Amino acid sequence: MRARATGRTAVGSAVAAAILAVATALAPVLLPGAATAATGADAFFTYSGSKPLSDYPPGSVLKTRTIPYSLAGIPTPLAVRQIVFRSTDQRGRAVAAVTSVIKPLGGSTAKVISYQSFYDSLNPEDGPSRAIAGGTNPGGLAAHFETAMMASFLLQGFALVIPDTEGPTADFAAGPEYGRVTLDSLRAAFRATGTGIAPGARAGLIGYSGGAIATNWASVLAPSYAPGINRRLVGAAEGGVLVRPSANLPYVDGSLVWAGVAPMAIVGVSRAFGIDLQPYLSDYGKQVHTRMQKASITQVLGAYPGLTWKKLVKPAYADPASIPIFVSTVNKLNLGVRPNPTVPMFIGQGTRGELEGTSGSKPGLGAGDGVMIAGDVRTLARKYCAAGVRVVHREYALSHFTSVALWLPQATTWLTARFGTTPAPTNCSTIKAGNPLTPLKAV
Template identity: 55%
Template sequence: MGGRRVSTRAGKPAGMPRLMVAVFSATLATTLGSVPAVMAQAPESFYSYDGAEPLASLAPGAVLKTRTLEYHADTFATPLTTIQVLYRSTDSLGNPTANVTTIIKPPAPATGAAKVVSFLSAYDSLNPAHSPSRAFAADIELTGLSDPLSDIASSEVQFFAPLLMAGYTIVIPDTEGPAADFAAGPEYGRTTLDSLRAARHVTTLSGIDDTTKIGLMGYSGGAIAANWAAIEAPSYAPDINEDLIGVAEGGVLVDPAHNLNYVAGSPIWAGVIGMAIVGISRSFDVDFSKYLSDTGRRVLEEMQDASIMNVLAQYPGLTWAQMALPEYADPNSIPEYVDVVNKLNMGTAPTPTVPMFIAQGANGILEGTPAHPGFGAGDGVMITGDVRALANQYCAAGLAVQYDQYDAHSHVTALIAWAPAAQKWLIDRFDNQPAPTNCGNIPAGNPLTPERHAHQL
């Protein structure tokens, strides 16, 4: 389990609860009326670096390969030009990687200087085959999709299409990196920042240069990338940080150790426990197998290349205790676990330097997850009190934060409320309007203190 296993198995979700099916199907139906079809199938060889110069000797963001694809759709007056770039980035352990980003140029540029929104996909998968770049490079037919619920990246187009039509250039990195390191927040941040560096390096193709202003936008898995990119930008990519105008995010994973307890035993989201363990095992090269029960080994083997759609409602009632040997029923008894989840806690990471729009649902019972006795309510998978705590922490550091809480919404339904609000918030930042803030009026949240090894308690 410590190795970086990559395979191409694609599964089909079964037995999904009716609420989830209805929401995702409605999202897909809306999308099918507006998603442009990409007319070229991309070769897999594009994803491998084969240059003579060692990858480690190249600077993060260095361009390794480029290719151009054409979009065609009746709803656009002109075809959209799409550029894909293979670029150098950095994984969770500091190793160089070759990753891909997709740059979608608008049918007509915005007036004045170019404007870029880095849209961070919530493709949430342990399979590189599910990356946004592959979704956009595939020969997508708008009718007869065999497994539409498995192609999350394609169905997200509707959430940035209004910005695209308003003249914004959209940059969509494969945030999880080439090995699909699910839930590895800092790596998500670096792949995002380096994708923007790469977009600047292909100015003649992208129209993006080192003066172009940039906004970050992401929900759920996309919010992992957006927030971690903002966290890491001042130190990892100050050249990008100076041009960031703000972050619009929703459904935020703040402290994974809390979330493991919140979703445990739930009917829909419990399987995410296994996905996260596979993801952090892969990204930080940690072998958890010696701590697992037969059930745990079976679950993790099944998830090695699963997407979120293969996991939702497929492991109802699953808990960490079921996956672990009896002596490791408390995950904090595992030193490697404690070390890794503390690295993924946004609350103990450096503070961003840009305005933030943060939205969070609080009605997780709609998706079957009750309030946790220690951490309170959430949206079904993310914990509302954790997100409030992060927002208050950023307020205390002097950031302009607008925090919106959707008390009637769960994780899936809150996306529909968040998307138009996020678009408007970003447009206002690009228009140089003062960033709104409700700091001082955000209710208190949960402590975001680091986890401690069980022997220290």
């Protein structure tokens, strides 16, 4: 038994190293401005059954397949069970979503990690499940870096569940939809056969940046939307956290690197909620809107230096709060007015956004990591603490990208420990006061 376990570990280590090596070799196509490669549509990801999706309860397994984990079409020894399942989009409609379960190296396991990717794209073909199946879209290839980031869990015998959190239409930044897809992904992974997940398995959530959107919303929605899943969660670890989009918009306004993410998020949220932006956009804003329709974050970062809200809209809408539908929508995405999770939380956040060209001195906002606001994250953590949630909150004097190097080992170590019997630690008493998370008021 010991020899076989050692062999599996060696194979797993080799596979993880291969994933990292190939992902590094593919790095040039992940740079900002990279063009999107054409890929043929995979019929597996589309539901074509005769029964209406709305007739299935959320998390129902619609179809499955087992494939090798592929790196740009190159198969590896890792086995993946892909699942198409029923979920719910931002407007409450039944949709077919997809997740990938990387099967545990040591056979059956009762420990599951749900990893929420930061693929951040308006193109459904950039979802991690497509990349894992051999897709070569540059916007989706970050999934391979992320699998390497999670290799420590695979080497310990965990199953790794990776949902395409943005749903079938890539509704970028639509937090509640991310959360529901994540929870339904776990429902489906626990129900499907051939995953290597044992009955009664427990799960932990983890994600950074766009993955933190899904992780936080899943933890918040689980008690009401998926109580059965909530009872099986051991904790949630996240970093680079989006709390209050109405504040992030002015925070990145004019940034050298992150300004282009604002229109990308606006397009994603308007798509999710079914909002027509055309009446509010300037001629330039309409051009940007058109270019964004299938953009990934790899094409947007650094591509719109100094872009401001005022350049995107007509003069009458220079203040976003003058648009009623904007006000009502961003307030629905404010985690500060949503219920609290019931599971332990690890929350990491950078504070030196100046390193990525974002000012940290805007009134009422303060420091951030370049795209997420540290003061908002502090207040959210304190809110959870006040509700009795055991929270570990960490800040890093680094930017959004550079904070990952410190966040990742802390988050994975913390989450691994949640599967044991040691009570979750907390540093609630030392978290500094942050920004008020009050909803945006219309003007």
